[in-house]
Amino acid sequence: MEKISFALDIQDGWPPVATEHVWCEKSGSIYELQNAPFFIKGLALGDRFSAEPDEVNGCIFEFATIEVSGHSLVWIMEQEGLELEPYKVELINLGLGIEIFAQFKHYAIDVPESIDSDAVNVMMDMLQDLGFAMAFPVWRH
Incomplete structure (x- = not known):
């Protein structure tokens, strides 16, 4: 399991942080979310998604859901x-x-x-x- 970082879009002061760190299991370029996120829209616990961390800061800016968990x-x-x-x-x-x-x-x-x-x-x-x-x-x- 590894902690990955998502860059967040701040609008009107929300969310109050620019980055959210979440736990994921990784297999190749596919991640499976292992905790409920506070600010990442579109992902729930257990969802599988593909993403490429930014080369400069390591944050994920975009992701594609591969399989939804039902959560x-x-x-x-x-x-x-x-x-x-x-x-x-x-x-x-x-x-x-x-x-x-x-x-x-x-x-x-x-x-x-x-x-x-x-x-x-x-x-x-x-x-x-x-x-x-x-x-x-x-x-x-």
Whole structure:
């Protein structure tokens, strides 16, 4: 397993970083994503993709998805007065994976293919109704 870097397009100050580092298994020029990304649009855990790192800085600027895993990805950001901590047990009990970028109160939620999508939808609707900022950059359910 190796850590690779993706260059990110910053628009209106978001994302708050210019590069995201993710874990991948590599076979030739094909990578398989091993963690839920915080800012990379179009990839979810387990997706396979091809890419050529930039010769100068080693970052990936473009990729082509070879095979989708069936996983979905949800991004959740805490808002003023809201914390995701009280809901983490419920998310984990649904079978979701949770990664946190604590500095920005930003969560990457992995939704495995075999999950009860109705229960996940109910949970995500509740979190949105409470006021959490949410995005669904990869939704396959």
